[in-house]
Amino acid sequence: MQNKGLITIFAILFGLVSIYQLSFTFVANKVEDSAKEFANSKFSAEQPHERDNAEARYLDSVGNNTVFLGIDYNTAKEKELNKGLDLKGGINVILEVSVKDILKGLANNTKDPAFNQALENATELQKDSQETYLESFFKAFEALPGENELASSDIFFNKNLEDVIDQGMSNDQVKPIIQKKIDESITSAFEVLRKRIDKFGVTQPNIQRLGKSARILVELPGAKDVDRVRKLLQSTAQLEFWYVYKFEEMAGFLQAADTKAGEIAMAKSAPETTQVSDTTKTVTDTTKTEDDDVSKLLGGQDVKDSLANDNKSNPILSKMVSLGSQGGPVIATFRLKDTADINSYLRNPQIKSLLPNELRFAKFMWGLPESNPQLNGEEVTALYAIKSEKDGLPPLGGSVVVDARQEFDNMSRVVVSMQMNGQGAKVWEQMTGDAYQNQSQIAIVLDNIVYSAPGVTSGPIAGGRSQISGNFTVPQGQDLANVLRAGKLPASAEIIQGEVVGPTLGHEAISSGIMSFMIALVIVLLWMIGYYGKAGVFADIALLVNILFIFGILAGLGAVLTLPGIAGIVLTIGMSVDANVLIFERIKEELAKGKAQKDAIKDGFNNALSSILDANITTGLTGLILLVFGTGPIQGFATTLLIGIATSLFTAIFITRLFIDSYTKNGKSLPCSTSFTKNLFKNVSIEFLRKRKIAYVFSGIMILISLGSLFTIGLNQGVDFVGGRTYTVRFAKDVNSQEVQDNLIKTFGSAEAKTYGGDNQLKITTKYKVDETGTDVDEEIEHMLFETVKKDMPADMTYEDFVGDREGKTIGRMEYYKVSPTIADDIKKDSFWAVFGSLVVVFLYILLRFRRWQFSLGAVAAVFHDVLIVLGVFSLTYKFMPFSMEIDQAFIAAILTVIGYSLNDTVIVFDRIREYFGEHPSWKMNRIIDVALSSTLGRTLNTSFTTLIVLLCMFFFGAESIRGLLFAIIVGIVVGTYSSLFIATPIMYDTVKRKKVEDLIDKKEEDEVALEA
Template structure:
């Protein structure tokens, strides 16, 4: 056998890679089992009088709390990989195997077109939108093109610019139809991407370890898979809600310094079991040390720095919370002893995730907003923004130019006048994206936000500011909910079918091919190990359909060895030596084996290209399995055979049972071909009719 060393190299490399990738799954399962057992022990005193459902919910919540608070701790033996990293590298199971929710969302651009137009109630606009909406149901063309085609068809060419052009707008009255369409598509693309980013941020709040979110930018469709979700109604509500852009005043550290100290002291006494007004000193020094400064140690207050003039400068965010401590932080701020120590209008929100200057620690900037008592609205809402775009400041650095509406301009003037020298937080869905400092009152509604932005960051912030103006909501158009019980049943059923098929073929190969069956079974085991290992390494998801693909792969892998072994038996019957029979058997089996695999591979590639959902999962697994079947069935099995041959130990390719079972067989296939034609035609017609 040529290139034997290369085959050894790839076999060992694939084995090590597969075992390494699958080890993450084993570590995760083991760790989560231990954490659940710990959670059950901790909540046991609280579940005496609870129903089974309430008890299970309490255990799940406690388990998740422990996992969240320890996500950055090392759990992998020796290597020391954190839980979060292991979770990201484990074998992904589809919704049909672990339960969850799958939704398809359509990003509606009707509101966007209305907001860009000069008159949203224009009859010609409404008519073209209605026509485009009807055509969209049966067309793959993007909505903007459908709208433009219908508008031009109904109103004639050269009329689009009159509908969308205006002072301060990108679209000019002199633009032709193609220029208008291209500019609208650019805005639509930004709106779709912004909607996608907003959805990603919202999905992060569900705590799903490995959400699958795919955006088809041309069609304006977003597919979301959330494995393990137990509250579908909450998912529907959160995903379909409108983007909530707000401008808030913020508290500085010097304004809440004493309140934060009081909250910290009250929380410390609460954790130590000391009631309010109790002046008795805590005798347990270990407990006192453990609970020292619990609140301040979590929020890590940022002390003021001196500016160029020596005056104290306070950061817009009062502190930063480590990502691993967010669960503990929320439990603290929802505690009444902390709430009572802080102003009633103080609202805690996080900014965008940041990474520590040294090490791998991740933090979330913490802001405290000044809310309006009795109202959920901010001093200025997102609908006050008329236009925002990425531009450059007087020094040539990336900046954001923002124009307010008439009403928004007045509110913005009052808000900036009140907060000169202070930051104003720009908040989208309770996440602070920026908190620029107000240099002076802003009259007229035209503003510039400058800072150390990259062009991309400035573009992102401009899109965020436009999210209150551009109406491109995502609506659920299709959904599938799989309960956890059904998921467990699916896993059990699929695993059983897989194990039975594997066991039957494994035993059959030994009964029929004697010691040569061990060669086939070795190739089979390696094929399955490599397939699952590569699925894990590539971050692909194993579904019920994927398991069906694995079962089919078992058949293909064995079929390769069956063809080779039968050819070797023919060569031995022809009187050739063992070595020559093996060599000729493998060489002459190659064409039919490759033909069968290439045919299956082409079919699988077509399924991958056109298929979605279960079909895609099946085809992906099949492609990997087919390629590895060729490698294991031809090269690895030949490698194992050569090991025996080099030691002068000949494999047996039949047993007494298999020698006699087809010895006098005489199947007249060609004589019965007309019957086969008739039966095939009937089956095909029945399939078409159904």
């Protein structure tokens, strides 16, 4: 090997840089451990929020203090090795910006029937389509009967788009303009979300738009407050300022609405048209005697008590908690759980018609929920009536706000102060002047919720300064100021895929991952020494250097280390060993031929190089495809796998060579074996081809069983592919999963509960309301889940304790994962293309490398064989295995890994066969193949054994969440080793045996020349 000095210097520098990059992680962990100790010394485990605040204050106070080699905590935190959600805990969501809302906005909220029908039809098309919403809209619009033009004055030829769209444009001319406007709106939404997240306070947040879609990925490692994050991400920040009606102006209507609602309810049970008609007349008269109604309603509690048990005849007032006060903006207060019913009454056309002419455009809105001590802490909310005109637009919108910040008022309450621009200041001065003169209030409304409705007591407010109050906590005030400052989203955004991992689960994953990693590493290190002696020591050193390089590169690139990523590193250990095994086995062969040790080492490395490159390139190709099509943790798996392949090649080919050359330069013997392994596999001669028919029959039976199971039993498709919600719930004691499942089925209609890890932990999956999204739906289902499992929880556990995320949490909801059916279809499609694409790419690579389609056919047939059997095993066993065997994105990663590993084995076997064609042109083909397979048997079994040992350590000692992935890879390696010997090679033989071998010899010589060049 030439340029040893240069390689040595490069390796040393690379190692030092890796250590430097990892030093940031060391510093960050050291300071954070000190912060935890400080917080734990001040507050008990029963005070999680106080402990979190104390820890945050400690870190903030020491952030700029130098800790090690001039590195301070703030710098270290920015450059530390990023840990994924499954290791650190946190929140990961995919938001989909509503293209439907953007289209409505571009069309100026038109009432055009064709446009609105096309929107509804597009929504239906999206349920079973892989198209974007915009493509579905265009298709639905053109499918409508008649000559419908996008550029008509009722649709996109309006004041919003008159600069870019002319009325005479065809639909094909309008489409790209609308597409551009949609892209601009989604980019705007991305920037708004990025600004909000930058101020949220988590370290190493990640936000990215997924391709050209309307989907935005947001990862917040370490975030614990799920509700806060949901509101931050989904709040459109639609700020509006409205005049508000006083209580006495709406009191008469409230009485009339209650009476009418009672009539409607009574009519449903015993309809009598004459009675309803008479009463309607009375109600209409009642609305005219406002003063009488006010006096009745202002009777307050007496009225409410008299109606409390008369729900059917007084369905509105009987739900009322309290009345508003005269001169105030609150009409009445209701329980939060009753607001949906009250809304349905107020929206009823018969009830709305009771509004007097001067109030006919009134809009009803709710205030912020508050806890009511008189109702045992149950949440209540106030009802407001907003003064609106026919156009429904507010006198002043939030676009005029140029700055917002959280502050404290003179009563030490949290408020949000806003500064408006010149135009807003002028309107605000006018509005506050009117309110002062009329002694009325102005409602400050955010996303259709009234945050406050203050009166004006000191005249018009000049300068554009205003405040929002609403019993905020400091984080709530900060978030509100944040979203106002960042601006509003151009359209609503729904969470279509979400994952919440509690910090406790993350710490457990790190512990189990490190333990399994260390056990696997020690076993491999000892095995290499026991099998190859001193050469094994050199391989071990190269392996340790390889691991240092991998972690150093991950830290330097800012890549995210995930639990599947750790599995990828562990798998890399096996691949790194594989390269050294290939080299040592070739050196032993050259020594057996009688060559001098120096020549044997040189030829051993040279002869192994072709096989090592082929094997790693095929695995690397599948890793690249996984990187392109995967998301989140799966991309982490692909990243570590690809980095590991590159570093393994470098350390095996160069680092190991440096040590071996240095050791043997003075003539020291290096047999690459021990007394136990010296003659192992030395004289093995197996007639593999004679057994191929038996292998065909055996494999055929296995494939038929697998196909039969797949068509009858099927696969346990996870929520990644079908949509739904999955919860990891940990109990204080062992529970009966079947009993819990039966209770969940009663609650949700369909659900599955399976033991996940220990008997005190379940993985619960439900498709209840899978088509519905939104924070309220998520909260509703989590409440239902809590009520169902509450009997198996401690008696004092509250809902907040159940869903809360904090370090040290030992029971409750530990993890949450949600996928909507829309994105589930896309994940399934991407997974199919990932597997199919990897097979095509590998077929083409082998065709290019070996120059004959028969080799490609054998390799791809073996891969199909392996994949079908792995699928069959999962289909046959998923119902009774004590761990999750769902078919999800992690399983697809496992399948691609199996493909890569199977091809790795097959390519090495093919490479040896092609080599023997050149060395023994007079031999018959079946002899060449049998001898070639026998000569690789030691390497094949050794590599498979070490890789299986590594994976089994991860399987038994690693985290529960990747057990299914590891099981698939373990099965795949066993089957892949078998198929390389008994399927791939025989199929190649049966399709090529009548051809002349001279072609293969020529191809081998051409490849050797190319490699030397």
